[in-house]
Amino acid sequence: MRAALWIGxxxxxxxxxxxxxxxxxxxxxxxxxxDGLTGVGxxxxxxxVRAIRLPRLTLAIIVGAALGMAGGALQGSLRNALAEPYxxxxxGGAAVGAVLAFGAGVRDASTIPIFACLGGGxxxxxVLLIARAAGGRADPRVLIMAGVIMGAFANALIMVVLANAxxxxxxxxxxxxxxxxxxxxxPQIRWxxxxxxxxxxxxxxxxxxxxxxxxxxxxxxxxxxxxxxxARRIYLASSLLAAATVAAAGLIGFVGLMVPHIVRAFxxxxxxxxxxxxxxxxxxxxxxxxxxxxxxxxPAELPLGAVTALLGVPFFLLRIRRLA
Amino acid sequence: xxxxxxxxxxxxxxxxxxxxxxxxxAAAGGLTAIVGPNGSGKTTLVRLLLRRLAxxxxxxxxxxxxxxxxxxxQLARRVAIVPQRESAVFSLPVHEYVGLGRYxxxxxxxxxxxxxxxxxxxxxxxxxxxxxxxxxxxALSGGEWQRARxxxxxxxxxxxxxxxxxTTFLDVGHEMGMFELFxxxxxxxxxxxxxxxxxxxxxxxxSAMVLLHEGRVVAAGAPQALMQATTLERVxxxxxxxxxxxxxxxxxxxxxxxxxxxSGAHPENxxxxxx
Numbered sequence: 193m194r195a196a197l198w199i200g201x202x203x204x205x206x207x208x209x210x211x212x213x214x215x216x217x218x219x220x221x222x223x224x225x226x227d228g229l230t231g232v233g234x235x236x237x238x239x240x241v242r243a244i245r246l247p248r249l250t251l252a253i254i255v256g257a258a259l260g261m262a263g264g265a266l267q268g269s270l271r272n273a274l275a276e277p278y279x280x281x282x283x284g285g286a287a288v289g290a291v292l293a294f295g296a297g298v299r300d301a302s303t304i305p306i307f308a309c310l311g312g313g314x315x316x317x318x319v320l321l322i323a324r325a326a327g328g329r330a331d332p333r334v335l336i337m338a339g340v341i342m343g344a345f346a347n348a349l350i351m352v353v354l355a356n357a358x359x360x361x362x363x364x365x366x367x368x369x370x371x372x373x374x375x376x377x378x379p380q381i382r383w384x385x386x387x388x389x390x391x392x393x394x395x396x397x398x399x400x401x402x403x404x405x406x407x408x409x410x411x412x413x414x415x416x417x418x419x420x421x422x423a424r425r426i427y428l429a430s431s432l433l434a435a436a437t438v439a440a441a442g443l444i445g446f447v448g449l450m451v452p453h454i455v456r457a458f459x460x461x462x463x464x465x466x467x468x469x470x471x472x473x474x475x476x477x478x479x480x481x482x483x484x485x486x487x488x489x490x491p492a493e494l495p496l497g498a499v500t501a502l503l504g505v506p507f508f509l510l511r512i513r514r515l516a
Numbered sequence: 517x518x519x520x521x522x523x524x525x526x527x528x529x530x531x532x533x534x535x536x537x538x539x540x541x542a543a544a545g546g547l548t549a550i551v552g553p554n555g556s557g558k559t560t561l562v563r564l565l566l567r568r569l570a571x572x573x574x575x576x577x578x579x580x581x582x583x584x585x586x587x588x589x590q591l592a593r594r595v596a597i598v599p600q601r602e603s604a605v606f607s608l609p610v611h612e613y614v615g616l617g618r619y620x621x622x623x624x625x626x627x628x629x630x631x632x633x634x635x636x637x638x639x640x641x642x643x644x645x646x647x648x649x650x651x652x653x654x655a656l657s658g659g660e661w662q663r664a665r666x667x668x669x670x671x672x673x674x675x676x677x678x679x680x681x682x683t684t685f686l687d688v689g690h691e692m693g694m695f696e697l698f699x700x701x702x703x704x705x706x707x708x709x710x711x712x713x714x715x716x717x718x719x720x721x722x723s724a725m726v727l728l729h730e731g732r733v734v735a736a737g738a739p740q741a742l743m744q745a746t747t748l749e750r751v752x753x754x755x756x757x758x759x760x761x762x763x764x765x766x767x768x769x770x771x772x773x774x775x776x777x778x779s780g781a782h783p784e785n786x787x788x789x790x791x
């Protein structure tokens with residue numbers, strides 16, 4: 193039963209991947225997709241697949257997996273079914289870090305994520321402090337409110353920085369604010385993958401701690417968990433995942449919110465499995481969302497973050513109703 | 517064995533000491549009960565053991581070793597604590613929840629062994645939740661949830677068990693069942709420390725009682741010695757009598773109806789006394 197679920201999720205992801213490579217302004221047949229992947233056959237198809245669609249698909253997979261895992265880890269460790277990097281302001285803080293680094297002349301795909309991570313880390317610390325000052329760490333809605341406020345502040349900062357930046361130095365405000373996997377390039381993907389592997393491995397190793405933290409601080413302490421140290425590590429690893437995605441693809445919200453719920457809806461309960469499932473489902477969700485972004489209103493392309501928000505906001509409203 | 521020696525503690529940004537010079541011992545093989553009014557410092561004792569709060573002076577020993585020398589998991593393998601409040605947020609089957617009691621024995625690469633599974637099953641049977649093993653913890657009644665939490669602490673093992681108001685929400689039958697279980701565990705050699713508001717109940721089961729009031733120990737000893745009307749009246753600020761239960765012979769507190777015990781502050785409020 194459990195194995196069938198995993199295989200099913202993999203099959204869905206693979207199907208979406210094939211679709212993502214085949215569908216676009218130039219539609220490819222399955223044979224042309226195969227040519228593109230193997231590098232033998234139709235030169236046009238090979239060019240389209242290798243230079244455009246495959247990098248874009250790969251970026252969507254990694255970003256979706258990272259956002260799904262970050263959401264799963266944050267929801268569990270904060271005991272908050274609404275938590276996710278975007279709504280907690282982590283992504284916003286990361287975007288500020290990335291934009292500031294860019295403005296200061298940093299161009300290296302390997303170092304921008306570090307600045308993004310610093311921004312994301314500062315943001316999550318600020319959000320936790322704001323929520324504590326408001327007396328409501330225990331109320332999930334107060335934490336989200338603090339996160340949304342932080343996100344708005346981050347957006348304003350990005351606007352200010354970008355307003356002063358010469359045109360073409362950055363890919364434009366909309367790219368950062370609404371997210372996109374359109375500019376995918378292999379060097380950038382390799383660095384993103386490295387950060388995501390590190391952050392994801394750390395979270396998988398801490399998965400049992402998340403199971404315990406999900407019980408609350410006092411029960412977790414009673415079970416011998418060093419609560420503060422463990423929580424810090426989990427927030428940091430989640431921030432690293434979210435920040436790396438922001439540096440590579442801008443702000444993409446609500447994936448981290450929806451994905452863990454989808455995984456738990458299939459009866460997955462332990463966080464090691466929730467995180468692995470969230471990586472799989474997150475990748476599938478983002479590949480599907482990007483497919484919609486590219487094909488819903490041709491020739492225009494929708495911002496990817498807008499597509500995920502259109503899905504995510506109704507989802508959020510349903511969840512918050514259940515909390516009330 | 518857990519021993520508090522002249523322990524004082526204060527919460528951050530609080531002017532008042534939550535505990536002042538508290539000394540008490542939860543001996544191996546005994547059921548020690550901590551009683552006292554709301555705000556008397558009972559739960560602060562648990563916070564100190566959980567190390568969510570540091571003592572400002574004095575020392576706490578576990579098995580003769582200072583508390584601060586233990587690492588967190590090592591301590592959790594010796595002392596199992598059921599904190600006062602806990603609310604579940606995510607769905608989890610009861611057996612998985614009780615299985616989290618084995619967390620301090622796990623390592624990052626160590627899966628649950630047959631022994632873990634056996635201990636978890638034994639703990640569920642002892643706490644009376646075996647038949648709930650597959651139920652979702654979010655769907656439990658208050659009493660079932662309380663028993664599941666105690667099962668988790670039992671699965672944790674160790675030679676000391678600390679319970680903060682463990683029988684809140686339990687009906688008479690389950691409450692008695694729990695205290696019988698605590699007494700059995702104590703007879704088996706564990707040090708059991710129970711914080712409770714139910715004086716009559718603990719007086720029947722405890723080998724020793726400690727009465728806290730405003731952060732200080734005002735009385736300690738065998739239930740017979742501690743259950744004195746004058747002391748309890750002063751501490752609880754309510755007129756009461758202590759009788760001997762005709763059926764079981766245990767000292768039994770009976771609060772009287774009427775006005776608040778005055779302690780001389782309101783001379784018109786002379787408490788009524790029954791013969």
